[in-house]
Amino acid sequence: MASYDYDLIVIGSGAGGNIAAQHVAKAGKRVAVVEMNQFGGSQITGGRVPLSTLLHAASIYDAAANGTKLGIRGTTLSYNYPTLKAWKDSVVKRTGIQNTEASFSKLGINFILGRAYFIDPHTISIGPARYSAREFLIATGSSTVVPSIPGLSQSGYLTSKDALSLTRPPKKLAILGGGPVSSEFTQLFSVFGTTIHIVEKGPSLLPKEEPEASTLIESTFEKAHGITTHLESTIEKIETISAGKKILIRHGGKQHTLVVNEILVATEKRAVTDIGLENAGVQYEDNHIYTSSTMETSVPHIYAAGSCTGSQNSTHMSAYQSQVAANNILHPKKTIAIDYRATPRAIFTNPELASVGSTQLELDQNGTSYKVAVVPLSVIARSNISDFNNGFIKVLASKKTDVLLGATVVGPQASEIIHELAVAIQNYVTAANMARTMHIFPSWSEIVRVACMKLALK
Amino acid sequence: MFHIKLHTNNKTNHSANWHDFFSNSKTDKRVITKTHTTAYHPQKLGDSIHKICMKSFGYSGEAETTAIHVCVEIEKWLKDKEEVTSNDIKRKAAEALQKYNPRAAYKYFPVKQLALQKDQYGFIRL
Numbered sequence: 001m002a003s004y005d006y007d008l009i010v011i012g013s014g015a016g017g018n019i020a021a022q023h024v025a026k027a028g029k030r031v032a033v034v035e036m037n038q039f040g041g042s043q044i045t046g047g048r049v050p051l052s053t054l055l056h057a058a059s060i061y062d063a064a065a066n067g068t069k070l071g072i073r074g075t076t077l078s079y080n081y082p083t084l085k086a087w088k089d090s091v092v093k094r095t096g097i098q099n100t101e102a103s104f105s106k107l108g109i110n111f112i113l114g115r116a117y118f119i120d121p122h123t124i125s126i127g128p129a130r131y132s133a134r135e136f137l138i139a140t141g142s143s144t145v146v147p148s149i150p151g152l153s154q155s156g157y158l159t160s161k162d163a164l165s166l167t168r169p170p171k172k173l174a175i176l177g178g179g180p181v182s183s184e185f186t187q188l189f190s191v192f193g194t195t196i197h198i199v200e201k202g203p204s205l206l207p208k209e210e211p212e213a214s215t216l217i218e219s220t221f222e223k224a225h226g227i228t229t230h231l232e233s234t235i236e237k238i239e240t241i242s243a244g245k246k247i248l249i250r251h252g253g254k255q256h257t258l259v260v261n262e263i264l265v266a267t268e269k270r271a272v273t274d275i276g277l278e279n280a281g282v283q284y285e286d287n288h289i290y291t292s293s294t295m296e297t298s299v300p301h302i303y304a305a306g307s308c309t310g311s312q313n314s315t316h317m318s319a320y321q322s323q324v325a326a327n328n329i330l331h332p333k334k335t336i337a338i339d340y341r342a343t344p345r346a347i348f349t350n351p352e353l354a355s356v357g358s359t360q361l362e363l364d365q366n367g368t369s370y371k372v373a374v375v376p377l378s379v380i381a382r383s384n385i386s387d388f389n390n391g392f393i394k395v396l397a398s399k400k401t402d403v404l405l406g407a408t409v410v411g412p413q414a415s416e417i418i419h420e421l422a423v424a425i426q427n428y429v430t431a432a433n434m435a436r437t438m439h440i441f442p443s444w445s446e447i448v449r450v451a452c453m454k455l456a457l458k
Numbered sequence: 459m460f461h462i463k464l465h466t467n468n469k470t471n472h473s474a475n476w477h478d479f480f481s482n483s484k485t486d487k488r489v490i491t492k493t494h495t496t497a498y499h500p501q502k503l504g505d506s507i508h509k510i511c512m513k514s515f516g517y518s519g520e521a522e523t524t525a526i527h528v529c530v531e532i533e534k535w536l537k538d539k540e541e542v543t544s545n546d547i548k549r550k551a552a553e554a555l556q557k558y559n560p561r562a563a564y565k566y567f568p569v570k571q572l573a574l575q576k577d578q579y580g581f582i583r584l
Contacts, residue, residue: 117542274535
């Protein structure tokens with residue numbers, strides 16, 4: 001029997017990698033984690049955590065600025081962006097990166113800093129050394145794809161990581177792409193007074209969400225923050241001029257120009273696959289590594305988890321995949337399959353947008369018979385108390401069985417409300433059962449009971 | 459008695475630009491072959507690309523420029539790696555070569571992805 005240096009080598013220390021590493025090490029296996037950049041992965045150091053921290057500060061500033069109606073007045077309401085940035089950095093530091101490193105050493109996990117490259121299915125090369133393992137977990141994550149627009153690289157652009165490190169918000173910003181990342185940066189900078197233009201190829205913002213939700217977010221952006229969205233538009237060229245960056249946009253047959261200070265690239269992300277996958281025999285495409293429902297790649301002893309598998313780019317998804325991979329590595333005869341039925345998604349705009357399960361379009365495409373209920377937030381008492389009525393809930397259930405299939409919430413704390421719907425979808429709860437469950441008065445979650453009642457009566 | 463020499467073992471005469479480029483390109487990268495591990499020689503790769511371009515109806519000057527472009531792209535790709543396989547170099551070189559000479563790219567690394575596509579009239583457009 002061949003002998004290996006480790007039982008498992010994990011490539012990447014983000015959520016997709018470190019959860020599996022800890023599970024497998026706890027079972028007494030020899031584990032090593034290889035990381036190319038900073039420990040903890042991009043979501044902690046340059047993604048979700050810093051962005052959410054800044055968004056939290058922005059929401060406080062926004063609420064204070066709009067408090068006059070309620071009788072709350074501040075004589076000089078202002079912000080200091082460098083202090084905000086320092087606060088964000090301190091939050092990132094205390095997220096638990098150091099603790100994880102310490103727990104790694106307690107569990108006997110070897111942490112190797114360097115770039116891993118497969119030289120055969122059981123060996124990787126890291127700098128001058130080679131390491132072999134019985135099994136591998138690839139959790140390399142994804143990186144931003146910079147679109148090939150003439151003049152973009154010459155004029156300079158910001159990625160989402162760069163935008164989080166700015167010392168002050170730009171005066172005028174053009175955001176390329178209309179996805180979740182673009183919407184969250186729009187929310188952040190618009191609160192601090194940036195004039196924003198969003199350029200999107202498609203016909204709407206947030207194309208993967210329900211059309212009603214996308215339209216509501218788009219109109220809120222326009223009304224509340226004066227944001228201009230250029231839909232179905234492409235950028236022909238970018239030039240550097242003394243006043244900033246001149247962008248030539250084509251919409252239909254017409255051309256118009258836009259002058260901004262900065263350009264933020266928030267388009268698609270692509271899996272990091274340049275790790276010698278060919279030498280290991282792992283099949284992949286440009287934007288993802290092929291995995292089975294057990295998170296196994298085309299090579300039985302190599303697993304993959306996280307956004308490199310082409311799934312939703314979120315920490316909770318990566319962590320879930322990592323857990324499934326860890327279980328299947330430890331118990332090859334009792335494997336479990338991944339279940340994406342109740343995957344929650346959230347976009348932290350104001351109002352928040354959260355969804356779970358299938359969308360109406362997906363059910364139409366699958367040919368599933370369903371019933372739908374859409375209820376505005378204004379019907380519940382909390383909406384009146386908070387003076388907020390610009391949101392809704394959309395719930396989908398099977399026409400035959402009344403079992404919940406999907407839901408979308410747009411409103412305050414939507415990212416919290418969505419969890420009870422996720423539990424319901426995961427456990428095949430019917431709309432009638434949800435409607436019978438008491439919800440606290442006056443809470444935002446009451447809207448779930450009202451919507452399920454409407455759905456059950458259909 | 460006259461002896462007519464039909465074949466010559468003399469090396470191809472390259473331009474000064476070629477010699478300049480390869481005399482300055484030294485790397486500490488390692489290449490794993492089927493039998494052993496060796497140092498990466500950019501000139502070796504350059505020679506093989508030049509040869510394949512010449513075989514694909516190329517001109518020497520054009521073949522040299524293409525080979526240099528390919529070597530530059532390979533060096534860029536190798537920047538953050540210390541050890542790669544010879545197959546990786548071949549694959550990456552063919553991918554880079556496809557931009558400049560698609561026919562040579564397929565000859566160099568004959569895989570489906572690099573195969574030449576026929577257009578609607580059955581012609582291969584280069």
